Structures are given as C-alpha cells and as structure tokens.
Amino acid sequence: MDLNTVWFILIAVLFIGFFFLEGFDYGVGILLPFLGKDDDSRRAIINSIGTFWDGNEVWLLTAGGAIFAAFPNWYATMFSGFYLALVIMLIALILRAVAFEYRSKKDSKSWRNRWDWAIFFGSFVPALLWGVAMANLIRGVPIDSSMNYVGTFFTLLNPYALVGGLASLSIFMLHGAIFLSLKLTNGLLESARSAAKKLWLPSTVILFAFVAYTYAATDILNKIGVNPGPIPILAGIAILSVRYLLNIRKDGWAFVMTGITIAFSTITIFMGLYPRVMVSSSNPLWSLTIYNASSSPYTLKVMSIVALIFVPIVLAYQAWSYWVFRKRIAAKSDLEY
Amino acid sequence: MDALTLARWQFAITTVYHFFFVPVTLGLSIAVAIMQTVYYRTGNEEYKKLTKFWGKLFLINFALGVATGIVQEFQFGMNWSQYSRFMGDIFGAPLAIEALLAFYMESTFLGVWIFGWDKLPRKIHLAAIWLVAIGSNLSALWILTANSFMQHPVGYAIRNGRAEMTDFWALLGNGHLWVQFPHVFFAGMATAGFLILSISAYHLFRKKDNVSAFEKSFRFGAVYAFLGTIMVILVGHTQAQYMVKIQPMKMAAAEALWNSENPASMSLFTIGDESQRKDVFAIRVPALLSFLAYNRFQGEVKGINDVQKEEQQQFGPGDYVPPVAISYWTFRIMVGAGFLMLFVSIFALWRTYKSNYEFSRLAYRVIFWTMLLPYIANTTGWLFTEIARQPWTVYGLIRTADSVSNVVSSGSVLFSLISFTVIYAILIVVMISLFKKFASSGIDGSETKSTGNTILSEA
Numbered sequence: 001m002d003l004n005t006v007w008f009i010l011i012a013v014l015f016i017g018f019f020f021l022e023g024f025d026y027g028v029g030i031l032l033p034f035l036g037k038d039d040d041s042r043r044a045i046i047n048s049i050g051t052f053w054d055g056n057e058v059w060l061l062t063a064g065g066a067i068f069a070a071f072p073n074w075y076a077t078m079f080s081g082f083y084l085a086l087v088i089m090l091i092a093l094i095l096r097a098v099a100f101e102y103r104s105k106k107d108s109k110s111w112r113n114r115w116d117w118a119i120f121f122g123s124f125v126p127a128l129l130w131g132v133a134m135a136n137l138i139r140g141v142p143i144d145s146s147m148n149y150v151g152t153f154f155t156l157l158n159p160y161a162l163v164g165g166l167a168s169l170s171i172f173m174l175h176g177a178i179f180l181s182l183k184l185t186n187g188l189l190e191s192a193r194s195a196a197k198k199l200w201l202p203s204t205v206i207l208f209a210f211v212a213y214t215y216a217a218t219d220i221l222n223k224i225g226v227n228p229g230p231i232p233i234l235a236g237i238a239i240l241s242v243r244y245l246l247n248i249r250k251d252g253w254a255f256v257m258t259g260i261t262i263a264f265s266t267i268t269i270f271m272g273l274y275p276r277v278m279v280s281s282s283n284p285l286w287s288l289t290i291y292n293a294s295s296s297p298y299t300l301k302v303m304s305i306v307a308l309i310f311v312p313i314v315l316a317y318q319a320w321s322y323w324v325f326r327k328r329i330a331a332k333s334d335l336e337y
Numbered sequence: 338m339d340a341l342t343l344a345r346w347q348f349a350i351t352t353v354y355h356f357f358f359v360p361v362t363l364g365l366s367i368a369v370a371i372m373q374t375v376y377y378r379t380g381n382e383e384y385k386k387l388t389k390f391w392g393k394l395f396l397i398n399f400a401l402g403v404a405t406g407i408v409q410e411f412q413f414g415m416n417w418s419q420y421s422r423f424m425g426d427i428f429g430a431p432l433a434i435e436a437l438l439a440f441y442m443e444s445t446f447l448g449v450w451i452f453g454w455d456k457l458p459r460k461i462h463l464a465a466i467w468l469v470a471i472g473s474n475l476s477a478l479w480i481l482t483a484n485s486f487m488q489h490p491v492g493y494a495i496r497n498g499r500a501e502m503t504d505f506w507a508l509l510g511n512g513h514l515w516v517q518f519p520h521v522f523f524a525g526m527a528t529a530g531f532l533i534l535s536i537s538a539y540h541l542f543r544k545k546d547n548v549s550a551f552e553k554s555f556r557f558g559a560v561y562a563f564l565g566t567i568m569v570i571l572v573g574h575t576q577a578q579y580m581v582k583i584q585p586m587k588m589a590a591a592e593a594l595w596n597s598e599n600p601a602s603m604s605l606f607t608i609g610d611e612s613q614r615k616d617v618f619a620i621r622v623p624a625l626l627s628f629l630a631y632n633r634f635q636g637e638v639k640g641i642n643d644v645q646k647e648e649q650q651q652f653g654p655g656d657y658v659p660p661v662a663i664s665y666w667t668f669r670i671m672v673g674a675g676f677l678m679l680f681v682s683i684f685a686l687w688r689t690y691k692s693n694y695e696f697s698r699l700a701y702r703v704i705f706w707t708m709l710l711p712y713i714a715n716t717t718g719w720l721f722t723e724i725a726r727q728p729w730t731v732y733g734l735i736r737t738a739d740s741v742s743n744v745v746s747s748g749s750v751l752f753s754l755i756s757f758t759v760i761y762a763i764l765i766v767v768m769i770s771l772f773k774k775f776a777s778s779g780i781d782g783s784e785t786k787s788t789g790n791t792i793l794s795e796a
Contacts, residue, residue, distance in 0.1 A: 051449065054448055062436040068425055069433035072424075072429055076421040076425065079411060080418035080745055083753070087415075087756060093404070094760060101397065105771055105775070147422075307437065310438055318445050
C-alpha cells in the first residue's frame with residue numbers, strides 16, 4: 001500500500017471520528033430547544049456534551065489540516081469550490097462555539113434563549129451540510145481540466161445531495177438522542193429515549209432512501225458491486241437493531257449501533273470514492289485522485305511519521321477524558337455551562 | 338472592488354480579530370497554571386480564588402479565539418486556493434501538525450480542567466491546565482513555522498510547478514521562527530500581564546473586598562508584564578537585526594530609507610512622498626540605524642531604491658516596494674507602544690517593591706488603560722510584518738495577486754466579508770460586556786451591584 005492510500009484511509013478515519021463524536025454533539029444541539037423544557041433541563045443537556053464538544057470539533061480541524069497537508073489540490077478545489085456553503089457553515093460553527101461558553105454566564109432569560117437558538121442553528125446547519133458535502137463528493141461536481149470547480153452554490157443543492165443532507169441530519173439527531181439517554185437522569189432520560197424512538201423510523205427510512213438513491217445517482221455500483229460486502233450491510237443492520245435495543249432499554253448498545261451506522265456509512269462513501277477524492281461530473285478524467293491531488297512523497301512520509309506517533313496518543317487521552325466524565329448529569333447537579 | 342482586494346480585506350479583518358484573543362490565551366493560560374500551582378503547593382485559598390477568577394476570564398476570551406480560529410484554518414483554501422496549491426506541500430504540514438499536537442491537547446484538557454474541579458485528583462487537575470497552556474503555546478509554534486516560511490523560505494525546492502518540502506527539520510530550524518516565536522510568546526505574556534495588572538488595579542483602587550488577594554494578583558501581573566515586555570523588546574531587536582539580513586526591503590520600508598546609507602541614519606519622524614520615493618520632511622539621527630542593525634555605528638543598510646533594483650534583477654521587472662507609509666507607521670506604533678508598556682510595568686514593579694498599592698486616580702487610570710497598548714502593539718506588529726512583505730505572500734516565491742482563489746467571485750467574497758465582519762462586531766460587543774461583568778465582580782464569584790459600566794465610569 002502506498003502512502004497516498006495510507007493518507008486517504010487516515011483522512012477517512014478522521015471523518016469517521018468527527019462524524020461519530022461531533023455527530024452526537026450536533027444531535028444534542030438540535031434537540032436542545034425541544035427536550036429542554038426549562039432552564040435546569042437545558043443546562044443538563046448542554047453540560048452532557050460540555051466537556052467534550054471542543055475536543056470533538058478538533059477532529060474536523062485535523063481532517064481539514066490533513067487534507068491540506070496530504071492532498072493540497074483537494075483542499076484548494078473543495079474549499080474554494082464550496083465557498084458559500086462553507087461560509088454558512090463557518091458562521092454556524094462560530095455561533096455555536098461561543099454559545100456553549102457564554103450561554104449560562106448571564107441570568108437573563110432572553111440572553112439564554114438567544115444562545116440556545118444559536119446552539120440549535122449552529123448544530124442544525126453543519127449536520128445538514130456535511131451530508132450534502134459528502135454526497136456531492138461522491139456524486140461528482142463540475143470540475144474542469146485544471147482542477148477548478150466550475151459550478152455554483154446551487155449546483156451543490158441537487159436532490160441527491162439534499163437527501164444526503166437529510167440522512168446525516170436525521171442520523172445525527174438519533175445518535176444525539178441516544179447519547180442523551182446515556183448521560184441524563186429521570187424525566188430527561190425518559191424524554192431523550194422517547195425522542196430517540198420517534199426519530200428512529202424517519203432516520204432509517206431516509207438512510208435507506210439515500211442508499212437506494214446512491215446506487216442510482218453515482219457510480220458506486222461499478223465500485224463495490226451488487227453485493228457490497230459486509231461493511232455497508234452491517235451499517236444497515238445496525239440501524240435496524242436500534243429500535244429493538246431502545247425497547248429493551250439497552251441504550252448503550254443502541255449508541256454503539258448508531259455509531260456503527262455512522263462509521264460504516266462513512267467508510268462506504270470513501271470506498272466508493274477511492275482512489276478519487278472528488279469526482280468530476282464534467283469528465284471522469286478530470287476527477288481529483290489521491291495521486292494527482294497529493295503532496296510530494298517526502299511530505300507524505302514526514303506526515304506519516306508524525307501521525308504514527310501522535311494519533312495513538314490523542315486517541316488515548318481523549319478516551320481517558322470520556323472515561324473520567326462518564327457519570328450521568330442530573331438537572332440539579334453542579335454545572336459549569 | 339475586485340475579488341483580490343476583498344479577499345485581502347477579509348483575511349486582514351478575520352486574522353487581526355482572531356489575534357485579539359490569541360495572545361491572551363497564550364499568556365493567561367500560563368498565568369492561570371502558575372496561580373494554580375501556587376495554590377497546589379501552598380494550599381493558600383486566595384490563590385484558588387485567583388485561579389478561578391482569571392480562569393473564568395480566560396474562558397470568555399478563549400471561546401472567541403477558538404470560534405474564530407476555525408475560519409483561519411479554512412480560508413486558505415476558500416480564498417487563497419492558488420496559494421494552497423502552490424504551497425500546500427509545505428504549508429499544510431505545520432497546520433495539520435498544529436491540529437494534531439496542539440489543538441487536541443488544548444481543547445481536551447481544557448474540558449477536563451473546566452469540569453474537573455473537585456472531581457479529579459488535585460495533581461491531575463493541575464496537570465490539565467498546564468497541558469492547556471503547553472498546547473496553546475505549541476499551536477503558536479506550529480502556525481509560526483508556517484508563517485516563518487512565508488517570510489523566509491527554507492528547506493524547499495521548486496518542482497512540479499509548486500514549492501515542495503525537501504527538509505522538514507530546516508522548516509523547524511528556520512532562523513526566522515526562532516526570533517518570531519519568542520516574540521509572539523513574550524507578547525502573549527505581556528498582553529496577559531497588563532490585563533492582570535489593570536483589572537487588579539481596578540479592584541485595589543475601589544478597595545471593595547479581597548484586597549489581599551488582588552495585591553497578590555497585582556504583584557504577579559507586575560512581574561509578568563515586566564518580564565513579557567522587556568523580553569518582547571529584546572527579542573524584537575534581534576528580530577529586526579535578522580530582518581536586515583533576510584528581508585532588506587522590509588527593514589528599508591520600516592525606516593522609510595529610500596537609498597542605501599553607510600552608516601545609516603534612523604528616522605525619528607518622516608513625512609515622505611511614496612510615488613517619488615523621497616522625503617518631504619524628516620528628522621534623522623545619524624548612524625543610529627547602523628547601530629541597531631549591527632550593534633556598531635557603521636555598516637550599510639540597504640535603501641528601498643537599491644533593493645528594488647536588486648529584486649528586479651533577481652525576479653524580473655515589477656514593483657517590489659511595499660506600501661511604505663503603512664509599514665513605517667505600523668512599525669513605529671508597535672515599538673512606541675512597547676516602550677510605553679515598559680515604563681508602566683516598571684512603575685508597577687516599583688510599587689510592588691514598595692508594597693504600596695494606594696493609587697491616585699491618575700496612576701490608576703494610566704495602569705488601567707495600559708491594558709489596551711498590547712493589543713495595539715500586537716495588531717500593528719502583524720500588520721507590519723505582513724504588509725511590508727508585499728507584493729509577496731511567500732517572499733520571493735509567490736505574489737499575493739497570484740495566490741487568490743480564481744473561482745470565487747467578488748460577490749461571494751463581499752458576502753462573506755460582510756457576514757464575518759457583522760458577526761465579529763456583534764460578538765466582540767457581547768464578549769466585552771461579559772468580560773466586564775466578570776472582571777468587575779468580586780473574586781468570590783458574588784456579583785457586585787453595579788456591574789454594567791463600572792469600569793468605564795471609574796476610569
């Protein structure tokens with residue numbers, strides 16, 4: 001396996017980590033105004049991700065940095081091509097980050113209410129847009145022979161990509177609701193679990209619709225064949241099992257299952273892409289690949305050594321932080337946010 | 338306006354804004370860690386209160402630094418895609434390493450620290466804030482590795498139509514990095530030091546409660562601000578001497594030195610004519626610039642016209658002169674602010690030495706408002722170092738005009754420029770109001786009656 005492939009896999013891993021972790025953060029943020037009936041319960045909900053959200057968001061920053069370092073042409077084409085969509089996402093992320101920190105620092109009801117909606121908006125927009133972005137990567141966007149995106153903002157909002165957006169939005173909401181049922185207590189726990197049960201059917205339907213649409217709208221059939229192998233199938237089985245697991249109150253297993261669905265769906269998209277990183281709908285030959293978009297062998301080697309040393313360390317201490325703060329959060333507990 | 342000009346404005350606004358918060362994060366994280374260490378060692382409750390007090394202000398500042406930092410990481414690709422293609426092989430690596438080594442550490446352990454009071458063993462909780470401080474300052478090291486390459490490219494070759502890295506250690510060993518990083522590090526220390534000093538002075542002047550704790554805080558701030566300022570000046574001097582060697586045009590622009598001189602005079606005050614490249618009115622001290630450049634009253638310092646000729650020979654026809662007036666004045670404002678800070682910190686240090694914390698209204702006002710000087714110095718310093726490098730983005734390798742995204746329309750950039758500016762403006766108003774609220778409230782977390790505008794009305 002060459003280093004280009006290694007970095008393709010590593011970036012896929014970063015996106016898996018990002019969608020798995022920040023996925024439930026987004027879900028929690030979207031559910032906040034609906035599950036949190038009063039200030040105490042809203043604070044409990046926010047504090048359930050209080051320790052983690054910032055560290056989770058770094059997965060995105062690292063993925064962005066890794067794309068820049070390993071595949072500069074991918075970074076340049078995607079970020080300049082998806083310009084307006086990214087501006088909207090950045091605004092959402094800025095408001096969300098500030099909202100977590102500032103929300104409970106004043107007692108005023110209107111102040112807190114405004115920040116709660118900032119958290120909602122700041123979670124809803126990226127949860128939707130990441131699905132749109134992933135769908136567009138695999139479906140293909142107009143890219144010319146010199147790797148420049150030649151579509152517009154509205155090119156990105158095609159029906160297939162929008163279904164992809166709904167899929168990521170709904171699965172993140174489900175993932176977030178189950179996360180909350182693991183972290184909260186009493187009445188809040190019950191309402192989180194019942195939200196998860198309600199979200200399960202629409203998320204499952206949308207996800208399967210997206211899968212079917214993917215066969216129609218992309219060349220994934222040529223890539224992975226009629227029998228897609230275990231990974232996409234397990235992604236589907238995992239989400240089907242969630243409803244049963246919620247019924248028998250195995251929330252932890254349900255969370256593992258939505259996690260598997262997110263991780264394996266992401267893998268499937270990257271399998272469909274490989275060895276391309278952005279598909280050109282104008283001409284297959286103009287697609288960006290892990291070879292024509294990549295850094296020099298030397299840079300890839302340097303970055304591989306750095307990643308080999310530091311990724312395990314990061315994984316270890318982030319896992320440790322989750323272990324330390326594994327306790328449930330009650331509406332009356334000593335809250336920081 | 339064309340897309341290039343708009344993109345430059347957007348980069349300038351978002352970066353300057355981001356750098357309002359960064360130096361405070363760099364310096365205050367270490368300050369809070371030191372305070373908590375003292376508490377850990379001595380068990381003195383006052384230091385616990387101080388740790389929490391400054392910790393809270395640290396977080397209010399940190400939130401905006403993180404939020405605006407995401408834009409920084411994305412906008413190279415968004416607005417400067419040609420630059421990203423040309424430079425990605427070199428520039429992407431430090432950015433990715435910054436995220437992997439620094440951002441994870443900083444953000445994960447900050448969460449651990451915020452939520453870990455009384456839940457974690459004290460030693461581990463103390464380690465968490467130190468890891469935040471180390472992570473923050475490591476992130477500065479890596480992003481400055483990238484910036485230093487832009488000032489002084491090393492360890493690369495031009496291949497396949499782009500700059501490719503040939504020696505990673507050369508990037509890290511770049512002489513420019515090792516004058517620039519200390520400069521930024523100590524600037525962070527000075528910025529945090531004056532923040533601590535001025536808010537402590539505010540509480541001492543009003544003598545409400547916890548006078549003894551704020552005396553400790555003032556003492557800390559005085560030492561911290563003094564050390565930061567004296568070091569930033571000394572390192573800055575070294576940095577300028579380095580600049581004479583590697584970026585002669587930048588030095589010439591900083592001094593409005595049109596023609597080479599030996600020994601070179603230093604301008605105290607110049608009104609120049611940029612288009613004619615000559616002085617309209619100038620007061621210059623003979624030989625002083627040579628002394629600053631070489632530590633002796635001799636030696637040639639190259640002038641703008643001569644560097645322009647040299648660079649035309651090297652890089653082909655073109656205008657290689659940066660905007661001289663902006664370079665000249667931003668440099669002077671930075672240096673001037675630095676020396677004013679030094680005087681105030683010496684005054685504060687002297688008061689600390691005398692254990693005299695009774696301030697006249699004037700003394701208090703001076704100390705209080707000095708808090709703004711580091712911000713002015715930080716901003717003008719960056720404006721100088723980036724503007725006086727023009728027309729280059731990477732000195733000698735790629736020009737700003739060739740760096741901009743070729744697929745992003747001016748309308749799109751205008752939209753994002755306005756959006757970011759409006760949101761940033763709203764957020765800074767919110768941030769300052771929160772900062773005031775917590776800075777003026779008592780150290781026990783009990784809020785005082787008149788939170789809103791107390792600082793302004795007192796000062």
